[in-house]
Amino acid sequence: MSWTFCTSGAAINKAGRLANSTITASGSALASWSDEVEDIICDTARVNLISNYGSLTSNGKKILGHIASAMIAQHIVAYDIGAYSKSREAETILDVLENEIRRGLKMIDEDKIKKYFGAT
Secondary structure, three states: OOOOOOOHHHHHHHHOOOOOHHHHOOHHHHHHHHHHHHHHHHHHHOOOOOOOHHHOOHHHHHHHHHHHHHHHHHHHHHHOHHHOOOHHHHHHHHHHHHHHHHHHHHHHOOHHHHHHHOOO
16 A cells, blocks of 8 residues: 555655656656555564554654655665766765665664554
C-alpha cells in the first residue's frame, strides 16, 4: 500500500532541487518505490507497521516518514545523477540520505523502539 509512511512530496524534497522532473512526475515509479521501501521498513522492524499505522505514536509515524522519504529520495537521485549540476552534489545528497536511512533502520530494528511506537 503506497504512501503510508510519507508523501511523494517529502521524498521529492529530499532528492533536492535538481531531481529529474520526469521521474518525480511519474506516479507509478514513485508508488513502486514507496511499496518497496515500506516492505523493507516492516521487514527490518519485524512488525507490520502498515496495518498498525493508525495505532502508532505521532513521533513513531514521523520517524517512519523520515526513513521512507530518504529511501525513496535515494531512488529519485540515482535515477538520473546527471541531472545534478555537479557530480559531487548528487553524491553529497546520497551520502546524507544514506546516513538518515542507516540511523533510522538501526533504530527501528531495536525492540524498545517498537514498544515506543506502540507497535507491539
